[in-house]
Amino acid sequence: MSEPFTTGSEDVDTAMGRLQDHARRQDWDLVIGLTELPLHDQEGRHLLVDTDSDRQTAVLSLPALGGFRMRIRARRAVRSLVSGMADPSTNDEHRVALPRARGRWRLLLGMVLANRPWLLVPGLKSALVAALATGAVATINSTVWLLAGSMSWWRLVSASFASVALVVAWLVIDGELRDRPDDDSPQARERSRLYNASTLMTLLVGVLICYAALYVVNLAWAFFVLDPGVMGGYVKVPIGHGDLFVLAWFVASAATVGGGFGSGLESDEAIRAAAYSKREQDRRDRLERDRSET
Incomplete structure:
Protein backbone atom coordinates (compact mmCIF):
# COMPACT_ATOMS: atom_id res chain seq x y z
CA MET A 1 0.00 0.00 0.00
CA SER A 2 1.09 3.58 -0.59
CA GLU A 3 0.14 6.79 1.19
CA PRO A 4 1.69 10.21 1.81
CA PHE A 5 3.53 10.91 5.03
CA THR A 6 2.25 13.90 6.95
CA THR A 7 4.24 16.69 8.53
CA GLY A 8 6.76 15.45 11.05
CA SER A 9 7.26 12.04 9.49
CA GLU A 10 10.93 12.83 8.88
CA ASP A 11 11.21 11.85 12.54
CA VAL A 12 11.73 8.11 12.67
CA ASP A 13 9.52 7.58 15.74
CA THR A 14 6.57 9.17 13.95
CA ALA A 15 7.13 7.00 10.89
CA MET A 16 7.40 3.87 13.03
CA GLY A 17 4.18 4.73 14.81
CA ARG A 18 2.34 5.04 11.51
CA LEU A 19 3.61 1.65 10.37
CA GLN A 20 2.69 -0.02 13.67
CA ASP A 21 -0.85 1.35 13.38
CA HIS A 22 -1.16 -0.26 9.96
CA ALA A 23 0.21 -3.56 11.30
CA ARG A 24 -2.40 -3.64 14.07
CA ARG A 25 -5.32 -2.75 11.80
CA GLN A 26 -4.33 -5.23 9.08
CA ASP A 27 -3.18 -7.96 11.50
CA TRP A 28 0.18 -8.21 9.72
CA ASP A 29 3.00 -10.35 11.10
CA LEU A 30 5.59 -7.80 10.05
CA VAL A 31 5.61 -4.54 8.10
CA ILE A 32 8.37 -2.64 6.30
CA GLY A 33 7.90 0.95 5.23
CA LEU A 34 9.83 2.52 2.36
CA THR A 35 10.01 6.31 2.22
CA GLU A 36 11.61 8.85 -0.11
CA LEU A 37 12.07 11.16 2.87
CA PRO A 38 15.33 11.35 4.85
CA LEU A 39 14.94 9.96 8.36
CA HIS A 40 16.57 11.30 11.52
CA ASP A 41 16.81 10.11 15.09
CA GLN A 42 16.51 12.29 18.21
CA GLU A 43 20.23 13.12 18.05
CA GLY A 44 19.86 14.45 14.51
CA ARG A 45 21.73 11.57 12.87
CA HIS A 46 20.66 10.51 9.38
CA LEU A 47 19.28 6.97 9.35
CA LEU A 48 19.28 4.22 6.75
CA VAL A 49 16.94 1.83 8.55
CA ASP A 50 15.29 1.44 11.94
CA THR A 51 13.37 -1.50 13.43
CA ASP A 52 11.26 -1.60 16.57
CA SER A 53 12.14 -3.62 19.67
CA ASP A 54 9.73 -6.42 18.76
CA ARG A 55 11.27 -6.84 15.30
CA GLN A 56 7.84 -6.51 13.73
CA THR A 57 8.18 -3.08 12.14
CA ALA A 58 10.95 -1.46 10.11
CA VAL A 59 11.32 1.70 8.08
CA LEU A 60 13.86 2.16 5.30
CA SER A 61 14.91 5.53 3.86
CA LEU A 62 15.41 5.13 0.11
CA PRO A 63 17.54 8.29 -0.38
CA ALA A 64 20.00 6.93 2.19
CA LEU A 65 20.77 4.09 -0.24
CA GLY A 66 22.58 6.61 -2.41
CA GLY A 67 20.38 6.93 -5.48
CA PHE A 68 22.24 4.66 -7.90
CA ARG A 69 20.86 1.16 -8.51
CA MET A 70 18.03 2.08 -6.19
CA ARG A 71 15.73 -0.84 -7.01
CA ILE A 72 18.43 -3.47 -6.59
CA ARG A 73 19.67 -2.00 -3.33
CA ALA A 74 16.14 -1.61 -1.99
CA ARG A 75 15.30 -5.25 -2.78
CA ARG A 76 18.44 -6.44 -1.01
CA ALA A 77 17.71 -4.28 2.01
CA VAL A 78 14.10 -5.47 2.24
CA ARG A 79 15.13 -9.12 1.95
CA SER A 80 17.66 -8.60 4.74
CA LEU A 81 15.08 -6.90 6.93
CA VAL A 82 12.48 -9.61 6.36
CA SER A 83 15.00 -12.34 7.21
CA GLY A 84 16.08 -10.57 10.39
CA MET A 85 12.56 -9.73 11.53
CA ALA A 86 11.33 -13.28 10.91
CA ASP A 87 14.14 -14.76 13.03
CA PRO A 88 12.83 -15.09 16.62
CA SER A 89 16.35 -15.36 18.01
CA THR A 90 17.08 -11.71 17.17
CA ASN A 91 14.55 -9.42 18.79
CA ASP A 92 16.69 -6.44 19.74
CA GLU A 93 16.14 -2.95 18.39
CA HIS A 94 18.29 -2.27 15.37
CA ARG A 95 18.99 1.26 14.17
CA VAL A 96 21.48 1.91 11.33
CA ALA A 97 22.84 5.47 11.26
CA LEU A 98 24.80 6.84 8.33
CA PRO A 99 28.36 8.14 8.82
CA ARG A 100 28.34 11.83 9.64
CA ALA A 101 30.12 13.26 6.58
CA ARG A 102 30.12 10.56 3.92
CA GLY A 103 26.61 9.46 4.83
CA ARG A 104 25.24 12.97 4.47
CA TRP A 105 26.59 13.20 0.92
CA ARG A 106 25.10 9.81 0.06
CA LEU A 107 21.74 10.89 1.43
CA LEU A 108 21.94 14.16 -0.48
CA LEU A 109 22.71 12.31 -3.70
CA GLY A 110 19.69 10.08 -3.20
CA MET A 111 17.43 13.08 -2.64
CA VAL A 112 18.73 14.80 -5.77
CA LEU A 113 18.21 11.75 -7.97
CA ALA A 114 14.71 11.31 -6.53
CA ASN A 115 13.94 14.83 -7.81
CA ARG A 116 14.89 13.75 -11.37
Missing part, protein backbone atom coordinates in the same frame (compact mmCIF):
# COMPACT_ATOMS: atom_id res chain seq x y z
CA PRO A 117 16.91 16.85 -12.34
CA TRP A 118 17.03 15.75 -16.00
CA LEU A 119 13.31 16.60 -16.24
CA LEU A 120 13.79 20.19 -15.06
CA VAL A 121 13.98 21.87 -18.46
CA PRO A 122 11.24 19.86 -20.22
CA GLY A 123 8.97 20.82 -17.32
CA LEU A 124 9.57 24.54 -17.97
CA LYS A 125 8.27 24.99 -21.49
CA SER A 126 8.51 28.79 -21.52
CA ALA A 127 12.13 28.62 -20.41
CA LEU A 128 12.92 26.07 -23.11
CA VAL A 129 11.34 28.18 -25.84
CA ALA A 130 13.15 31.31 -24.62
CA ALA A 131 16.51 29.51 -24.53
CA LEU A 132 16.13 28.08 -28.04
CA ALA A 133 14.97 31.42 -29.44
CA THR A 134 17.86 33.28 -27.80
CA GLY A 135 20.36 30.79 -29.20
CA ALA A 136 18.92 30.87 -32.71
CA VAL A 137 19.00 34.66 -32.90
CA ALA A 138 22.42 35.05 -31.28
CA THR A 139 24.04 32.53 -33.64
CA ILE A 140 23.36 34.66 -36.71
CA ASN A 141 24.28 37.98 -35.08
CA SER A 142 27.56 39.45 -36.31
CA THR A 143 28.19 41.28 -33.02
CA VAL A 144 28.02 37.93 -31.23
CA TRP A 145 30.58 36.56 -33.72
CA LEU A 146 33.00 39.34 -32.81
CA LEU A 147 32.42 38.97 -29.07
CA ALA A 148 32.92 35.20 -29.16
CA GLY A 149 36.10 35.52 -31.17
CA SER A 150 37.57 38.17 -28.87
CA MET A 151 37.00 36.26 -25.60
CA SER A 152 39.78 34.23 -24.00
CA TRP A 153 39.08 30.73 -22.72
CA TRP A 154 38.96 31.84 -19.07
CA ARG A 155 36.37 34.48 -19.88
CA LEU A 156 34.29 31.88 -21.69
CA VAL A 157 34.53 29.60 -18.67
CA SER A 158 33.58 32.50 -16.38
CA ALA A 159 30.59 33.30 -18.58
CA SER A 160 29.49 29.65 -18.38
CA PHE A 161 29.69 29.57 -14.57
CA ALA A 162 27.99 32.96 -14.26
CA SER A 163 25.10 32.01 -16.54
CA VAL A 164 24.43 28.74 -14.71
CA ALA A 165 24.65 30.40 -11.27
CA LEU A 166 22.36 33.23 -12.35
CA VAL A 167 19.68 30.84 -13.61
CA VAL A 168 19.84 28.67 -10.47
CA ALA A 169 19.52 31.73 -8.23
CA TRP A 170 16.65 33.08 -10.31
CA LEU A 171 14.72 29.79 -10.11
CA VAL A 172 15.15 29.61 -6.33
CA ILE A 173 13.97 33.18 -5.83
CA ASP A 174 11.22 33.27 -8.45
CA GLY A 175 9.83 29.85 -7.57
CA GLU A 176 10.16 30.39 -3.80
CA LEU A 177 11.98 27.08 -3.47
CA ARG A 178 13.73 27.80 -0.18
CA ASP A 179 12.70 25.44 2.62
CA ARG A 180 12.10 27.02 6.03
CA PRO A 181 12.56 25.18 9.35
CA ASP A 182 9.45 24.27 11.31
CA ASP A 183 10.94 25.61 14.54
CA ASP A 184 14.22 26.87 16.01
CA SER A 185 15.53 23.45 17.04
CA PRO A 186 18.90 22.29 15.66
CA GLN A 187 17.17 19.26 14.12
CA ALA A 188 14.70 21.42 12.19
CA ARG A 189 17.45 23.71 10.95
CA GLU A 190 19.52 20.73 9.83
CA ARG A 191 16.56 19.30 7.92
CA SER A 192 16.02 22.62 6.16
CA ARG A 193 19.70 22.85 5.25
CA LEU A 194 19.51 19.34 3.81
CA TYR A 195 16.41 20.09 1.75
CA ASN A 196 17.82 23.40 0.52
CA ALA A 197 21.09 21.71 -0.45
CA SER A 198 19.19 19.04 -2.40
CA THR A 199 17.18 21.75 -4.16
CA LEU A 200 20.30 23.65 -5.18
CA MET A 201 22.01 20.50 -6.43
CA THR A 202 18.89 19.45 -8.33
CA LEU A 203 18.69 22.82 -10.05
CA LEU A 204 22.43 22.89 -10.71
CA VAL A 205 22.40 19.48 -12.38
CA GLY A 206 19.27 20.34 -14.35
CA VAL A 207 20.67 23.65 -15.61
CA LEU A 208 24.00 22.02 -16.52
CA ILE A 209 22.13 19.43 -18.57
CA CYS A 210 20.26 22.28 -20.24
CA TYR A 211 23.56 24.07 -20.93
CA ALA A 212 25.08 21.00 -22.57
CA ALA A 213 21.96 20.43 -24.67
CA LEU A 214 21.92 24.06 -25.79
CA TYR A 215 25.57 23.83 -26.79
CA VAL A 216 24.87 20.82 -29.01
CA VAL A 217 21.78 22.40 -30.57
CA ASN A 218 23.49 25.74 -31.20
CA LEU A 219 26.55 24.03 -32.66
CA ALA A 220 24.39 22.04 -35.07
CA TRP A 221 22.50 25.22 -35.99
CA ALA A 222 25.75 27.12 -36.58
CA PHE A 223 27.15 24.44 -38.88
CA PHE A 224 23.87 24.36 -40.78
CA VAL A 225 23.33 28.09 -41.41
CA LEU A 226 26.78 29.70 -41.23
CA ASP A 227 29.61 29.69 -43.73
CA PRO A 228 32.94 30.57 -42.03
CA GLY A 229 34.20 32.27 -45.19
CA VAL A 230 31.18 34.54 -45.42
CA MET A 231 31.39 35.29 -41.69
CA GLY A 232 35.09 36.19 -41.96
CA GLY A 233 34.47 38.51 -44.90
CA TYR A 234 31.67 40.26 -43.06
CA VAL A 235 33.55 40.93 -39.84
CA LYS A 236 36.95 41.35 -41.56
CA VAL A 237 38.47 38.57 -39.42
CA PRO A 238 39.63 35.13 -40.62
CA ILE A 239 37.16 32.51 -39.35
CA GLY A 240 37.35 28.74 -39.67
CA HIS A 241 35.09 25.85 -38.74
CA GLY A 242 36.85 25.56 -35.38
CA ASP A 243 35.60 29.01 -34.45
CA LEU A 244 32.04 27.72 -34.64
CA PHE A 245 32.71 25.61 -31.54
CA VAL A 246 33.71 28.76 -29.64
CA LEU A 247 30.68 30.60 -31.00
CA ALA A 248 28.35 27.82 -29.84
CA TRP A 249 29.99 27.92 -26.41
CA PHE A 250 29.37 31.65 -26.02
CA VAL A 251 25.84 31.40 -27.41
CA ALA A 252 25.02 28.57 -24.98
CA SER A 253 25.80 30.91 -22.07
CA ALA A 254 23.56 33.62 -23.49
CA ALA A 255 20.79 31.15 -24.28
CA THR A 256 20.93 29.71 -20.75
CA VAL A 257 20.38 33.17 -19.27
CA GLY A 258 17.56 33.78 -21.75
CA GLY A 259 15.93 30.52 -20.72
CA GLY A 260 16.26 31.39 -17.04
CA PHE A 261 14.43 34.66 -17.48
CA GLY A 262 11.89 32.88 -19.67
CA SER A 263 11.03 30.76 -16.64
CA GLY A 264 9.57 33.94 -15.14
CA LEU A 265 6.56 33.32 -17.38
CA GLU A 266 5.90 30.07 -15.53
CA SER A 267 3.80 29.88 -12.37
CA ASP A 268 5.40 29.03 -9.04
CA GLU A 269 3.55 25.71 -9.11
CA ALA A 270 5.04 24.84 -12.50
CA ILE A 271 8.56 25.64 -11.27
CA ARG A 272 8.10 23.48 -8.18
CA ALA A 273 6.68 20.64 -10.26
CA ALA A 274 9.72 20.78 -12.53
CA ALA A 275 12.22 21.00 -9.66
CA TYR A 276 10.82 18.32 -7.35
CA SER A 277 9.61 14.77 -7.48
CA LYS A 278 5.86 14.34 -7.05
CA ARG A 279 6.20 13.13 -3.45
CA GLU A 280 8.55 15.94 -2.49
CA GLN A 281 6.20 18.46 -4.04
CA ASP A 282 3.27 17.00 -2.08
CA ARG A 283 5.34 17.16 1.12
CA ARG A 284 6.08 20.85 0.62
CA ASP A 285 2.46 21.61 -0.26
CA ARG A 286 1.30 19.96 2.96
CA LEU A 287 3.86 21.91 4.95
CA GLU A 288 2.60 25.17 3.48
CA ARG A 289 -1.01 24.24 4.27
CA ASP A 290 -0.11 23.33 7.84
CA ARG A 291 1.70 26.65 8.31
CA SER A 292 -1.22 28.62 6.90
CA GLU A 293 -3.70 26.80 9.20
CA THR A 294 -1.61 27.57 12.28
Whole structure:
Protein backbone atom coordinates (compact mmCIF):
# COMPACT_ATOMS: atom_id res chain seq x y z
CA MET A 1 0.00 0.00 0.00
CA SER A 2 1.09 3.58 -0.59
CA GLU A 3 0.14 6.79 1.19
CA PRO A 4 1.69 10.21 1.81
CA PHE A 5 3.53 10.91 5.03
CA THR A 6 2.25 13.90 6.95
CA THR A 7 4.24 16.69 8.53
CA GLY A 8 6.76 15.45 11.05
CA SER A 9 7.26 12.04 9.49
CA GLU A 10 10.93 12.83 8.88
CA ASP A 11 11.21 11.85 12.54
CA VAL A 12 11.73 8.11 12.67
CA ASP A 13 9.52 7.58 15.74
CA THR A 14 6.57 9.17 13.95
CA ALA A 15 7.13 7.00 10.89
CA MET A 16 7.40 3.87 13.03
CA GLY A 17 4.18 4.73 14.81
CA ARG A 18 2.34 5.04 11.51
CA LEU A 19 3.61 1.65 10.37
CA GLN A 20 2.69 -0.02 13.67
CA ASP A 21 -0.85 1.35 13.38
CA HIS A 22 -1.16 -0.26 9.96
CA ALA A 23 0.21 -3.56 11.30
CA ARG A 24 -2.40 -3.64 14.07
CA ARG A 25 -5.32 -2.75 11.80
CA GLN A 26 -4.33 -5.23 9.08
CA ASP A 27 -3.18 -7.96 11.50
CA TRP A 28 0.18 -8.21 9.72
CA ASP A 29 3.00 -10.35 11.10
CA LEU A 30 5.59 -7.80 10.05
CA VAL A 31 5.61 -4.54 8.10
CA ILE A 32 8.37 -2.64 6.30
CA GLY A 33 7.90 0.95 5.23
CA LEU A 34 9.83 2.52 2.36
CA THR A 35 10.01 6.31 2.22
CA GLU A 36 11.61 8.85 -0.11
CA LEU A 37 12.07 11.16 2.87
CA PRO A 38 15.33 11.35 4.85
CA LEU A 39 14.94 9.96 8.36
CA HIS A 40 16.57 11.30 11.52
CA ASP A 41 16.81 10.11 15.09
CA GLN A 42 16.51 12.29 18.21
CA GLU A 43 20.23 13.12 18.05
CA GLY A 44 19.86 14.45 14.51
CA ARG A 45 21.73 11.57 12.87
CA HIS A 46 20.66 10.51 9.38
CA LEU A 47 19.28 6.97 9.35
CA LEU A 48 19.28 4.22 6.75
CA VAL A 49 16.94 1.83 8.55
CA ASP A 50 15.29 1.44 11.94
CA THR A 51 13.37 -1.50 13.43
CA ASP A 52 11.26 -1.60 16.57
CA SER A 53 12.14 -3.62 19.67
CA ASP A 54 9.73 -6.42 18.76
CA ARG A 55 11.27 -6.84 15.30
CA GLN A 56 7.84 -6.51 13.73
CA THR A 57 8.18 -3.08 12.14
CA ALA A 58 10.95 -1.46 10.11
CA VAL A 59 11.32 1.70 8.08
CA LEU A 60 13.86 2.16 5.30
CA SER A 61 14.91 5.53 3.86
CA LEU A 62 15.41 5.13 0.11
CA PRO A 63 17.54 8.29 -0.38
CA ALA A 64 20.00 6.93 2.19
CA LEU A 65 20.77 4.09 -0.24
CA GLY A 66 22.58 6.61 -2.41
CA GLY A 67 20.38 6.93 -5.48
CA PHE A 68 22.24 4.66 -7.90
CA ARG A 69 20.86 1.16 -8.51
CA MET A 70 18.03 2.08 -6.19
CA ARG A 71 15.73 -0.84 -7.01
CA ILE A 72 18.43 -3.47 -6.59
CA ARG A 73 19.67 -2.00 -3.33
CA ALA A 74 16.14 -1.61 -1.99
CA ARG A 75 15.30 -5.25 -2.78
CA ARG A 76 18.44 -6.44 -1.01
CA ALA A 77 17.71 -4.28 2.01
CA VAL A 78 14.10 -5.47 2.24
CA ARG A 79 15.13 -9.12 1.95
CA SER A 80 17.66 -8.60 4.74
CA LEU A 81 15.08 -6.90 6.93
CA VAL A 82 12.48 -9.61 6.36
CA SER A 83 15.00 -12.34 7.21
CA GLY A 84 16.08 -10.57 10.39
CA MET A 85 12.56 -9.73 11.53
CA ALA A 86 11.33 -13.28 10.91
CA ASP A 87 14.14 -14.76 13.03
CA PRO A 88 12.83 -15.09 16.62
CA SER A 89 16.35 -15.36 18.01
CA THR A 90 17.08 -11.71 17.17
CA ASN A 91 14.55 -9.42 18.79
CA ASP A 92 16.69 -6.44 19.74
CA GLU A 93 16.14 -2.95 18.39
CA HIS A 94 18.29 -2.27 15.37
CA ARG A 95 18.99 1.26 14.17
CA VAL A 96 21.48 1.91 11.33
CA ALA A 97 22.84 5.47 11.26
CA LEU A 98 24.80 6.84 8.33
CA PRO A 99 28.36 8.14 8.82
CA ARG A 100 28.34 11.83 9.64
CA ALA A 101 30.12 13.26 6.58
CA ARG A 102 30.12 10.56 3.92
CA GLY A 103 26.61 9.46 4.83
CA ARG A 104 25.24 12.97 4.47
CA TRP A 105 26.59 13.20 0.92
CA ARG A 106 25.10 9.81 0.06
CA LEU A 107 21.74 10.89 1.43
CA LEU A 108 21.94 14.16 -0.48
CA LEU A 109 22.71 12.31 -3.70
CA GLY A 110 19.69 10.08 -3.20
CA MET A 111 17.43 13.08 -2.64
CA VAL A 112 18.73 14.80 -5.77
CA LEU A 113 18.21 11.75 -7.97
CA ALA A 114 14.71 11.31 -6.53
CA ASN A 115 13.94 14.83 -7.81
CA ARG A 116 14.89 13.75 -11.37
CA PRO A 117 16.91 16.85 -12.34
CA TRP A 118 17.03 15.75 -16.00
CA LEU A 119 13.31 16.60 -16.24
CA LEU A 120 13.79 20.19 -15.06
CA VAL A 121 13.98 21.87 -18.46
CA PRO A 122 11.24 19.86 -20.22
CA GLY A 123 8.97 20.82 -17.32
CA LEU A 124 9.57 24.54 -17.97
CA LYS A 125 8.27 24.99 -21.49
CA SER A 126 8.51 28.79 -21.52
CA ALA A 127 12.13 28.62 -20.41
CA LEU A 128 12.92 26.07 -23.11
CA VAL A 129 11.34 28.18 -25.84
CA ALA A 130 13.15 31.31 -24.62
CA ALA A 131 16.51 29.51 -24.53
CA LEU A 132 16.13 28.08 -28.04
CA ALA A 133 14.97 31.42 -29.44
CA THR A 134 17.86 33.28 -27.80
CA GLY A 135 20.36 30.79 -29.20
CA ALA A 136 18.92 30.87 -32.71
CA VAL A 137 19.00 34.66 -32.90
CA ALA A 138 22.42 35.05 -31.28
CA THR A 139 24.04 32.53 -33.64
CA ILE A 140 23.36 34.66 -36.71
CA ASN A 141 24.28 37.98 -35.08
CA SER A 142 27.56 39.45 -36.31
CA THR A 143 28.19 41.28 -33.02
CA VAL A 144 28.02 37.93 -31.23
CA TRP A 145 30.58 36.56 -33.72
CA LEU A 146 33.00 39.34 -32.81
CA LEU A 147 32.42 38.97 -29.07
CA ALA A 148 32.92 35.20 -29.16
CA GLY A 149 36.10 35.52 -31.17
CA SER A 150 37.57 38.17 -28.87
CA MET A 151 37.00 36.26 -25.60
CA SER A 152 39.78 34.23 -24.00
CA TRP A 153 39.08 30.73 -22.72
CA TRP A 154 38.96 31.84 -19.07
CA ARG A 155 36.37 34.48 -19.88
CA LEU A 156 34.29 31.88 -21.69
CA VAL A 157 34.53 29.60 -18.67
CA SER A 158 33.58 32.50 -16.38
CA ALA A 159 30.59 33.30 -18.58
CA SER A 160 29.49 29.65 -18.38
CA PHE A 161 29.69 29.57 -14.57
CA ALA A 162 27.99 32.96 -14.26
CA SER A 163 25.10 32.01 -16.54
CA VAL A 164 24.43 28.74 -14.71
CA ALA A 165 24.65 30.40 -11.27
CA LEU A 166 22.36 33.23 -12.35
CA VAL A 167 19.68 30.84 -13.61
CA VAL A 168 19.84 28.67 -10.47
CA ALA A 169 19.52 31.73 -8.23
CA TRP A 170 16.65 33.08 -10.31
CA LEU A 171 14.72 29.79 -10.11
CA VAL A 172 15.15 29.61 -6.33
CA ILE A 173 13.97 33.18 -5.83
CA ASP A 174 11.22 33.27 -8.45
CA GLY A 175 9.83 29.85 -7.57
CA GLU A 176 10.16 30.39 -3.80
CA LEU A 177 11.98 27.08 -3.47
CA ARG A 178 13.73 27.80 -0.18
CA ASP A 179 12.70 25.44 2.62
CA ARG A 180 12.10 27.02 6.03
CA PRO A 181 12.56 25.18 9.35
CA ASP A 182 9.45 24.27 11.31
CA ASP A 183 10.94 25.61 14.54
CA ASP A 184 14.22 26.87 16.01
CA SER A 185 15.53 23.45 17.04
CA PRO A 186 18.90 22.29 15.66
CA GLN A 187 17.17 19.26 14.12
CA ALA A 188 14.70 21.42 12.19
CA ARG A 189 17.45 23.71 10.95
CA GLU A 190 19.52 20.73 9.83
CA ARG A 191 16.56 19.30 7.92
CA SER A 192 16.02 22.62 6.16
CA ARG A 193 19.70 22.85 5.25
CA LEU A 194 19.51 19.34 3.81
CA TYR A 195 16.41 20.09 1.75
CA ASN A 196 17.82 23.40 0.52
CA ALA A 197 21.09 21.71 -0.45
CA SER A 198 19.19 19.04 -2.40
CA THR A 199 17.18 21.75 -4.16
CA LEU A 200 20.30 23.65 -5.18
CA MET A 201 22.01 20.50 -6.43
CA THR A 202 18.89 19.45 -8.33
CA LEU A 203 18.69 22.82 -10.05
CA LEU A 204 22.43 22.89 -10.71
CA VAL A 205 22.40 19.48 -12.38
CA GLY A 206 19.27 20.34 -14.35
CA VAL A 207 20.67 23.65 -15.61
CA LEU A 208 24.00 22.02 -16.52
CA ILE A 209 22.13 19.43 -18.57
CA CYS A 210 20.26 22.28 -20.24
CA TYR A 211 23.56 24.07 -20.93
CA ALA A 212 25.08 21.00 -22.57
CA ALA A 213 21.96 20.43 -24.67
CA LEU A 214 21.92 24.06 -25.79
CA TYR A 215 25.57 23.83 -26.79
CA VAL A 216 24.87 20.82 -29.01
CA VAL A 217 21.78 22.40 -30.57
CA ASN A 218 23.49 25.74 -31.20
CA LEU A 219 26.55 24.03 -32.66
CA ALA A 220 24.39 22.04 -35.07
CA TRP A 221 22.50 25.22 -35.99
CA ALA A 222 25.75 27.12 -36.58
CA PHE A 223 27.15 24.44 -38.88
CA PHE A 224 23.87 24.36 -40.78
CA VAL A 225 23.33 28.09 -41.41
CA LEU A 226 26.78 29.70 -41.23
CA ASP A 227 29.61 29.69 -43.73
CA PRO A 228 32.94 30.57 -42.03
CA GLY A 229 34.20 32.27 -45.19
CA VAL A 230 31.18 34.54 -45.42
CA MET A 231 31.39 35.29 -41.69
CA GLY A 232 35.09 36.19 -41.96
CA GLY A 233 34.47 38.51 -44.90
CA TYR A 234 31.67 40.26 -43.06
CA VAL A 235 33.55 40.93 -39.84
CA LYS A 236 36.95 41.35 -41.56
CA VAL A 237 38.47 38.57 -39.42
CA PRO A 238 39.63 35.13 -40.62
CA ILE A 239 37.16 32.51 -39.35
CA GLY A 240 37.35 28.74 -39.67
CA HIS A 241 35.09 25.85 -38.74
CA GLY A 242 36.85 25.56 -35.38
CA ASP A 243 35.60 29.01 -34.45
CA LEU A 244 32.04 27.72 -34.64
CA PHE A 245 32.71 25.61 -31.54
CA VAL A 246 33.71 28.76 -29.64
CA LEU A 247 30.68 30.60 -31.00
CA ALA A 248 28.35 27.82 -29.84
CA TRP A 249 29.99 27.92 -26.41
CA PHE A 250 29.37 31.65 -26.02
CA VAL A 251 25.84 31.40 -27.41
CA ALA A 252 25.02 28.57 -24.98
CA SER A 253 25.80 30.91 -22.07
CA ALA A 254 23.56 33.62 -23.49
CA ALA A 255 20.79 31.15 -24.28
CA THR A 256 20.93 29.71 -20.75
CA VAL A 257 20.38 33.17 -19.27
CA GLY A 258 17.56 33.78 -21.75
CA GLY A 259 15.93 30.52 -20.72
CA GLY A 260 16.26 31.39 -17.04
CA PHE A 261 14.43 34.66 -17.48
CA GLY A 262 11.89 32.88 -19.67
CA SER A 263 11.03 30.76 -16.64
CA GLY A 264 9.57 33.94 -15.14
CA LEU A 265 6.56 33.32 -17.38
CA GLU A 266 5.90 30.07 -15.53
CA SER A 267 3.80 29.88 -12.37
CA ASP A 268 5.40 29.03 -9.04
CA GLU A 269 3.55 25.71 -9.11
CA ALA A 270 5.04 24.84 -12.50
CA ILE A 271 8.56 25.64 -11.27
CA ARG A 272 8.10 23.48 -8.18
CA ALA A 273 6.68 20.64 -10.26
CA ALA A 274 9.72 20.78 -12.53
CA ALA A 275 12.22 21.00 -9.66
CA TYR A 276 10.82 18.32 -7.35
CA SER A 277 9.61 14.77 -7.48
CA LYS A 278 5.86 14.34 -7.05
CA ARG A 279 6.20 13.13 -3.45
CA GLU A 280 8.55 15.94 -2.49
CA GLN A 281 6.20 18.46 -4.04
CA ASP A 282 3.27 17.00 -2.08
CA ARG A 283 5.34 17.16 1.12
CA ARG A 284 6.08 20.85 0.62
CA ASP A 285 2.46 21.61 -0.26
CA ARG A 286 1.30 19.96 2.96
CA LEU A 287 3.86 21.91 4.95
CA GLU A 288 2.60 25.17 3.48
CA ARG A 289 -1.01 24.24 4.27
CA ASP A 290 -0.11 23.33 7.84
CA ARG A 291 1.70 26.65 8.31
CA SER A 292 -1.22 28.62 6.90
CA GLU A 293 -3.70 26.80 9.20
CA THR A 294 -1.61 27.57 12.28
